[in-house]
Amino acid sequence: MAQLIDGKAIAAAVRADVAGGAAAFLEDAGRKPGLRVVLIGEHPASQSYVRAKARAAGEAGIEAETLRRPADLSQDDLLTLIADLNADPAVDGILVQLPLPDQIDETAVIRAIDPAKDVDGFHPENVGKLVLGEETLEPCTPAGIVEMLRRSGVETSGAHTVVVGRSNIVGKPMASLMLRRGIDSTVTVCHSRTRDLPSITRQADILVAAIGRPEFVTADMVKSGATVIDVGINRVEDETRERGYRLVGDVAFDAVLEVAGAITPVPGGVGPMTIAMLLQNTLQAARRRG
Ligand code: NDP
Numbered sequence: 001m002a003q004l005i006d007g008k009a010i011a012a013a014v015r016a017d018v019a020g021g022a023a024a025f026l027e028d029a030g031r032k033p034g035l036r037v038v039l040i041g042e043h044p045a046s047q048s049y050v051r052a053k054a055r056a057a058g059e060a061g062i063e064a065e066t067l068r069r070p071a072d073l074s075q076d077d078l079l080t081l082i083a084d085l086n087a088d089p090a091v092d093g094i095l096v097q098l099p100l101p102d103q104i105d106e107t108a109v110i111r112a113i114d115p116a117k118d119v120d121g122f123h124p125e126n127v128g129k130l131v132l133g134e135e136t137l138e139p140c141t142p143a144g145i146v147e148m149l150r151r152s153g154v155e156t157s158g159a160h161t162v163v164v165g166r167s168n169i170v171g172k173p174m175a176s177l178m179l180r181r182g183i184d185s186t187v188t189v190c191h192s193r194t195r196d197l198p199s200i201t202r203q204a205d206i207l208v209a210a211i212g213r214p215e216f217v218t219a220d221m222v223k224s225g226a227t228v229i230d231v232g233i234n235r236v237e238d239e240t241r242e243r244g245y246r247l248v249g250d251v252a253f254d255a256v257l258e259v260a261g262a263i264t265p266v267p268g269g270v271g272p273m274t275i276a277m278l279l280q281n282t283l284q285a286a287r288r289r290g
Contacts, residue, residue, distance in 0.1 A: 002228070002256070002257050002260035002263040003261065003263075004263065004265060005148060005152050005227075005229075005264045005265075005269065007148060007264055007268055007270055007273050008268045008272045010147070010272075010273065010276075011144075011273050011275065011276040012272075013151065014147060014279075014280060015056065015059070015060050015276050015279060017280075018060045018061075018062075018276070018279045018280050021287075022060055022061035022062055022283055022286075023061055025283065025286055026061065029286070029290065031063075031090065032061055033061075033062045033063065033093070033286035034062070034063045034065075034088075034090045034091045034286070035053075035091075035092065036091050037053055037054055037065070037066045037067070037097060038066075038069065038082075038094070038095065038096045038097065039069070039097045040068075040071060040078070040096075040100060040104070041070065041071030041101055042071060043097075043099065045233075046097045046098075046099075052275055056276070057278075057279055057282065062279060062283070063090070067081065069081070072103070073101070073104070074103065075105060078096075078104060078109060079109070079112050082094065082109065083112070085117070091117060092117060092119075092289055093119035093282035093285050094113050094114070094119065095119055095278065096110075096113070096120075098169075110122045110123055111123065115137075116285060116288065116289060117285055118137055119140075119278055119281040119282050119285055120140060120169075121138045121139035121173070122139065122169065126138075138173070138177065138281070139170075139173040140274045140275075140277040140278045141169065141210075141270060141277075142174035143177065143277045143280075144270060144273030144274045144276060145174065145231070145273065146177050146178070146183065147273060147276075148229075148270070149227070156178065156206065157184040158184060158186065159186070160185070160203055160204055161175075161187050161204065161208065162189075162200055162201050162203065162204035162206070162207050162208070163175050163178070163187065163188070163190065163208045164191075164194075164197070164207070164209050164217070165191065165209070165210030166189055166190075167210065170231055171189060171191075171208075171210050174208055174210065175187045175189045178206075185206065188200060188204075197221070198220060198221045201217065202220075202221060202222065203223065204222075204226050205223070205226055205227065206226065206227045207221075207223075207227070207229065209229065209230050209232060209251050210231035210232065210250070212232060214232070214234040214236050214250070215250070215251065216232075216250050217230075217251040218252045218255060218256070219255040222259045222260055224259055224261075225260070227260065227262045227263075228251055228256055228262070228264070229269070229270065230250055230251040230253070230265075230266050230269055231250065231270050232248070232249040232250030232251070233247055233249070233267075234249070234250070236248050247266060248266060249265075249269070251263070253266070
């Protein structure tokens, strides 16, 4: 039976470290690190992510504010808002919660954010630095996974890491981070066109599932003793729950638990780490800006 990797507990430790750093920053700089989260429209999952991010930031001694705008906000108005935040000396981190409504071009928005305040790590300048192995603001979800592996003592050097999913926010940066010197994994990235996926996932010492399909990774796709990181957050209908749904990952948890060496739960695995790394990025951005 696999060991459970407790993302919630590890995230709490990261958040405590950030709180210490934020207190020291306040002493030195005379202000708290500042985070602005921009939420456009009423997307239900986005609303709950944004609430969790703002609450966690406040608890860590970060001055966080959520800027809510209507779903029909124009792209020009959003770009003006971002320009204002870029120019505001009290703001260290800017996060525009994705997805955005159809009338807004996500790429243009990401490019408009000052790379020094890009706490999501999505700006092309930061992505380029990541690929080059330079220090930068790293995308929160993959950075959180690396931190979780490190704090759980999972050996990454020479390990075969198989990432299923090639999105810009999870799969691709995950691959770049695992390749980095000091982490030194051998990396394979799979996607919807990959042939005979199970034959590849079965080779993984570390398997990262970032697919967006409930319980897609089954026990026969996992090598005995592998570390399985489940990034997926999927809502599936469940009438026994008051809210009418429950959250499941991309991994068939109960069955894979029997095969894997270690596994992250959903919820309580990667999700809390993503938020913790956002706080860490905000503190890092504040320190660099002074
Ligand atoms: P995307 O939809 O952007 O990417 C999904 C990837 O999975 C794509 O690369 C796609 O391949 C691949 N894929 C889809 N179907 C298959 C298949 N049958 N076989 C192999 N690969 C497949 O999703 P994201 O990366 O944004 O998110 C993935 C999941 O992680 C979601 O459930 C999301 O909610 C969750 N998430 C969780 C976070 C957290 O904090 N825990 C943060 C971010 C995301 P192709 O490119 O060929 O289409």
